[in-house]
Amino acid sequence: MAGYAQLVPLIILIPTLGALLNYFWGARLGETWASRVAILASALTFVIALSLYAGLNAAHGQASVVDPPLLDGWIRIGESVSIPWQMRVDTLSVTMMLFVSFVGTLIHIYAVGYMHGDPRYARFFAYINMFLAFMFVLVTGNNFLMMFVGWEGVGVCSFLLIGFWFDKPGGEGWRNSNAAKKAMIANRIGDFGMIMGILLMFWTFGTLDYYRPGEIPNMHILEKAVHDYELEHAAADEQTGESQGDDSHASLILTSLPAAEDKGDGAVFPPAHLDNEHMDTRALGVFGQSERLLEAGTEVHFGNFSLPIETVLVLITLFLLLGAAGKSAQIPLFVWLPDAMAGPTPVSALIHAATMVTAGVYMMVRSNVFFANAPLTSFVVTVVGALTALVAGYIAMGQWDIKRVLAYSTISQLGFMVAAVGVGAYGAAMFHMVTHAFFKALLFLGSGSVIHGMEHGHHHVHHDHGHAHEEEPFDPQDMRHMGGLRRRMPITWFTYLIGTLALAGIIPFAGFWSKDEILADSWLAGLHGKDLYQQFGGYIALALLLLAAAFTAFYMWRQMELVFYGRTRSPAADHAPESVASMTVPLLVLALFSVFVGFVNTPKAFLGLGDVLGNSSLTHFLEWSLANVHPWLPEGGVFNPVIAMIALALGLSGIRLARMIYGDGKALSSSGGDPLATRPSTGAIWRLANARLYLDEINVRFFENPFNRIGAFLADELDWKFWHDYVHNSVLLRGFNSLGEFLGRPVDLGLVDGTVNGVGRFTVWLSGRMRRVQSGYVRMYAISLLLGVVFVILLLLLPLLQT
């Protein structure tokens, strides 16, 4: 058990090495070896994550803080600023590591087939390995700055990967690189919030560490665990004591409870302290400090003015919310995520399921202490998340692009998670993140399989017909060209169906459990919330999220109908083949998990299944890291049959509705449009969804165009006309010319040149005289020497002669 946490640097190091290897030697390795290196690196991270999980269980869930060797500290300025490169192995980070590495590995395997034949094959694997490495930096760091390093790192990798096909012909490459830029810029806005939050945090607390080594995040769970442990050992001792006789009883108790030896990484059980009271306030991490400062009601001084700590926390959390909105694609910064579909499909899967977008939610869950103590922000978070879930779900209903539907679906589901954070259900947010990672990866990879099949079918058709001329524009992602793919691609259809049901929240698939927990928690927050903000937020979240859940079921089943059922609507779809094994096997594995992964957190209350499947295991696991998993909830997990039934009914009715509208060959109206669009009652609603609520247009009109106009004004009028033409020409140029004239004629020609020439002439004259001294006659030199000697001696003798 001891020292297992020392493995954690490897989880960053191995994918980094893989990335470097592929980056520098990938071209020489060839496709087979490049992918093998990348997959091996990724799989090793999963193995490490598993061993970390095992070690963490052995340590009774206690967190460890690891100082990686060779990295002695990181940023250290004098005594006051010390930001170590410390890595934190706790239940939260290990949960993240587990599903990130697992899903990431499956995506790597999938990409072997998907990216086959790409000219920059090895480069792609280098990037996704790097993506994983930065994601692990993000989740394993023990301070916000390390998180920020990973945060920016995944940003860079997403930029590289979204714009991976920047060189595609026919304007597509240009669109791809624009999408990459869009992601980068939208994230910059979020990063501004993130870094402001970090700076404010550092100003307030003087540190960025989450928890210092030895600090206990959640004392209640620790006390409980120690209590259980002692009871268990006492029971065991009684048994052994009886068998050995009474004499050794006392000593056995002493020895059977192993003395806590401090290894410095906090992995000792039972720990020396059951609370943080022995630690000085300044010696605590940011979260511990914030609670102490709240208790003391401290004012934080900012130069001339000061703010109470509550206000500062609200500010910090609002900034962090802005950061999370950028990374996790919330209103108003979600515009980049649908465009991020420009990248290869494995990248979309990676971004949506495992790595990038989860970062924002992870950060907020990590900062649960802040959010729990900032009710105003929590309310804002709830509203933002729930609105995002609803709006994105609404937009998803009107899209034609298979991946774009999924992208809005991701935004919607992220909205669920953010709303869960807002209502204080941090465990539920993490739970939904985990389940969502599986079924969303499944859906994306499935859609990639469909697209792949469509492309192959398209090529096949054109090859058969012997068309030598360039292909007409064909969008393999447009669902209008699909239909009836169930027979062509049975495995893809089957797994996609499972993913759809899981996402729609149909029992017993994964999404049902996690979504229901969020809904139930929202209800409880409305019921038992500790202030008006929370209660109000809980009800809002419940209402909006229920609606969003219905939307989810509807648009997903619409997609199923458009893609897999009905008649084929293009020759490409007629000839679309099933994908290769390296693509379908990950689909099957993910489908399996999408069915069962929900059971990791099944509530005990549900039909007594808790006895079989464990009682909210994930939540209890996370309790070790989170001080506020669900602060007001009773023991035994969350299950509310009424809400679950309502959600299930809404989901099923969404599916039913979609079937009614799109099923039975009515997928497209006679004009080739959506059936909804042709009905007068729903046409406007559908067109609004199809146009994505005109958000891009709003952006262009209200932000981009004014910005461009201001930029043009600054560039043309202010910079060029005023500064260049007027100031440069009349002020600077004329002044410079007259000054140069003055310096040139009287000063330079008269004074400087005169002096220099005079010196030169004098030197010539002097040397002409002096060269005569150099006669070349040695005896002359000897006489001169002696003359000099006599002179010097006389000089020395002068004081002596005067006396």
Place this chain on the structure above:
Amino acid sequence: MLQTDAYVMLSMVLFVLGAMGVMLRRNAILVFMSVELMLNAANLALVAFARQWGNSDGHLFVFFVITVAAAEVAVGLALIVAIFRTRRNINIDELNQLQG
């Protein structure tokens, strides 16, 4: 004990005679010999002062002077031989090619 003054005075006389040799003679070898005479005169003064101070460091200096003089003579005579080979003459008044 004879006073150091006398030795120093003798040394000075010899030094001046050597210096006059350097200045007056035109034969390069004789100039060289005069230089040796000057060195000897200086050595004499050094030894005389060494006795005066009771410190044998002066003797060490004389030792080094003799050694350096030996090196100097070796190189100097080699130079003279080399010059004689090309010029067939060692009159230093005619060796004034390096004048400015």
Place this chain on the structure above:
Amino acid sequence: MATEVWLFILVGAIAVVAAVMLLLSQNAVHAALFLIINMGCIAFLFLLLNAAFLAMVQLAVYAGAIMVLFLFVIMLLGAERPGGRSPYGWLAPGAVVLALIFLVTVALALSQGGISDLQAPPAHPQLRVANLAADAGPLELRLNGSSVGDNLPQGSVRDYEALPPGDYELELRALDDRTLLSGSLVLEAGQRYTALIHGTGAPALSLLPDLAEAGSLRVFNGWGEAVFLVDFASELSDEDTIVLLGDVAPGALSDPLAVADDADFSNQALVNELDEVLARPGAGMIFNAGDGESALLVLSPLRRFEGTLEATVDLLVTPSQASFGGPADIGLKLFNQYLLPMQIVALLLLVAMVGAIVLTHRPKVAPELERARLGRRRVSRPLTSAIASQLGQGGSGQDSDPAALPPAGTQER
């Protein structure tokens, strides 16, 4: 004294005359011979100045090696009388006047300087520390706070160390920094001292001035009763026993005893009043009176394991100091203080040797041929042909100015 003056006047006069003849002689061989005479005289003057070693070096190196080289070169070149006239007629009288001015100046300086009044500062006193205390264990002796013998074990003697003359505060410390003894002592310039730590129980310190006379032997009695140094010619009878030094009281130092050159201590013993032998120095203890050494015989108690005291004897030899100007003196300084300059001078000699060889080396190829060879290589053939071909091809172009690049043939020389 008179002899020295007369010798000086005689030899100095010869030296001056030889130098004048060197100046005046027209024949280079004669001049060289006069220089040899002059050098011999200077070697003699070195002898008068207590510089025997240098006198020998002067004769061997100067008069021997160097002057032979001179004569050899004169003979080799056969250029005894350079002809022609000096271009500077005023040079000779000018040089004479200048030399006279110089002489007058220096004479003036000498008369004013008062060189003979200068006196050498006396040498620093030297001190050695000997720990012969019975019970004290390792000790540290501090003078004015700085250590002169640190962690000095029982029975060991620290070598002489030069210290500035003056008054010193003395402090004797045990290893655990306990102060065992404190007091003061005076070190006078030019003297050598032995600081002798002795006694049972709390140690005592005696500062003994060492004698400079060669062959003097003294006895220091650190034992509890009066002792005698006796010499018994034969082991068998007591009759021919000679008392060399008698009745040295406890803690006292005896008068010096003159010892023959080859004295050893095979027959001597230290006895008490009852003629009981306390200790025998033994044949191993030797000092060479002939080399100018003197010695101090110390009788001190030594604590046995069983706790009883036993007398032991130690011989502290004072080595002689090298005589001024002798080979030993010069050699000692050369290899201690002047090692680096000596090595540099040796290197210089080596370089001079190589330089002389290089300078007189006659190249095999005639210089004219060599110059011609170098001249040809000044512009390489391929380059000139390349330029020529460039000119030939680019002749019609406007950029190539024929005047800028001369034809290939003119590039040479």
